[in-house]
Amino acid sequence: MPGPLTAPVRQSGVRAHNLALVLQTVAKSPNPISRASVAGTTGLTRATVSALVDDLVAGSLLTELAPPPRTGAGRPAVGLALAPYGPAGLGLEINVDYLAACVMDLTGAVRHRLVEHADQRPGGAAAALAGLGALAARARALAEHDELTVAGAALAVPGLVTADGLVRVAPNLGWQEVDAPALLRATPALADLPITVDNEANLAALSELRAEGGSPSFVFVSGEIGIGAGIVLDGTLYRGVRGWSGEIGHITVYPDGRACRCGARGCLEQYAGQEAIGDLAGAGAALGIALSGVVNLLDVDTIVLGGVYAPLLPALGPLIHAELAQRAITAGLAPTRLRAAALGADAAMRGAADLVVRSVQDDPAAYLSLSRASGL
């Protein structure tokens, strides 16, 4: 039998597909849904649905709710819902001045949330990730105390990350070529956990995509010490050729302007980053100039402001709109909507946890094989 770290033994492709179909049908339903309704929605037979539901219930992915009191004729159906006691995602975040971890169950509810405020730069990557490892271990223990099974972890980092989780550079942390999953797994309680790493603005944008009812194309801009963006086009996160899209903090606003940490001059970050935002008028104008370029290039109709920008929207909004009105060529034809991030400072960490939860929802067969193999 394979151990928990090897690739899961796949069930037949058809069964895996149908398990995901049933789980996602329940997940999408706003209310508990009967086996018969799942059969009707998916086009699978009732017998097939029942067998698949039994597996999902046994694996703690679905729960069967007691029928409501009889109010009329007919037999009340038992309702299926996502289980709040089965697999969970561990969302981690590291930033210049804090560490954070959260546990999200399969229903999307955040069950635990731990934050430690401290400057993460002095000790370097190893110390910061050891600290985060300790926080993550505490979060995992809290999850297990709730009888949740942490299926994996995802880490949000303010930097350029490769597909296999190597942080190439995180300028504001002072990191270069950091193997973040390996350093996190140095914490014994995390040694067996699948860990993915992604850019914080990308993960925050994924959170906002779940929260966003309206436009499926938007740019999420996160103001921290650095400024990052997550680009969602037609409902999908656009990561870029190498996964390094959204480096909006280094868009040139004033070509002969202030020197930036990155070596260039006049980057947006020097005018609208957390350390410059005391000059609100300057920050708003610089953001407006850069965002006008984004709108001209991408024709998105919505910009979501997160991080330190969210609470400042009443002050920044008119300044940004003034630049958009002048510089976005479509301003006279169609407005650009500015809104504050729905999830505040937790967006990236929640997006990280959500990535794990969605991976279970996308492939429950893999999770079931894994949890069987490891005796969970």
Place this chain on the structure above:
Amino acid sequence: MPGPLTAPVRQSGVRAHNLALVLQTVAKSPNPISRASVAGTTGLTRATVSALVDDLVAGSLLTELAPPPRTGAGRPAVGLALAPYGPAGLGLEINVDYLAACVMDLTGAVRHRLVEHADQRPGGAAAALAGLGALAARARALAEHDELTVAGAALAVPGLVTADGLVRVAPNLGWQEVDAPALLRATPALADLPITVDNEANLAALSELRAEGGSPSFVFVSGEIGIGAGIVLDGTLYRGVRGWSGEIGHITVYPDGRACRCGARGCLEQYAGQEAIGDLAGAGAALGIALSGVVNLLDVDTIVLGGVYAPLLPALGPLIHAELAQRAITAGLAPTRLRAAALGADAAMRGAADLVVRSVQDDPAAYLSLSRASGL
């Protein structure tokens, strides 16, 4: 029976799907391909393939080439190829200083190409589109003389176009709210033709996508009187929420710089448009600053320079690379490739014709119904 301008009567969905599958299998094959090979590739039975091929041959979409001389044992197979005498696309382009039309057959070959140089601004939209209508009528007559059937026309315009072909604004032509399809159909020879309209940089980018062997994510930048861009992400043209992406000419380069026709200050167009490009150093620096922003935002690894930029690449390239090296945050990790457009000034017109040709390849059943209904 519906006339040629109404929606085609669809064959059964399955037959329509399989007709497209067979046609595209032949289109993708670098050499003539036998019916048996088509069956093998598609998974359809030989009998089904033969019936579908017969329809495609009868409709002049496919042609059967004579077998090559026998060189060994076995029965030589008849080879299927796209027919060079069946449906064709009419590609049209209007720009500030020229009109152009071309005829592309189903194999992608440009069979006729007509260009008229003249300032299109003085007479306004009606005069310009009447002139283009006359050019298009000549091109259609040449196509019919070759026994080609023009299946539709597409028009490339340097402006913001809605999904139904209305030109909202084309600043350098001085157009606002121009119903281009209606004005083109005022030419009697075009009255029966389906006409679509799209932004010229989008259509040129589609041409370059067909020509581009390497990266499926690139930004095509077209330098004319105005500057437009077509954005191709993961092999697909990204049009934007309202179809207005790629307005790179109005990205701010110098916030307090020269006044632009659009009402803003410091737009790229004022430093690197055709009328400013005499100052090559200034044009290259401005392009480099704007393109650094594009790379920071989108993480594309390739930028394709078209229009007047293509022949100037030897002079502009080093200037652009100097800015990218300083301002693109990923410059030290991964280079950005600059290349000249493969198709030169014809890219937008060819992309327009290609759009029609691809629409026939994507839905041959609709074309066959149409041509039967109109007695072609």
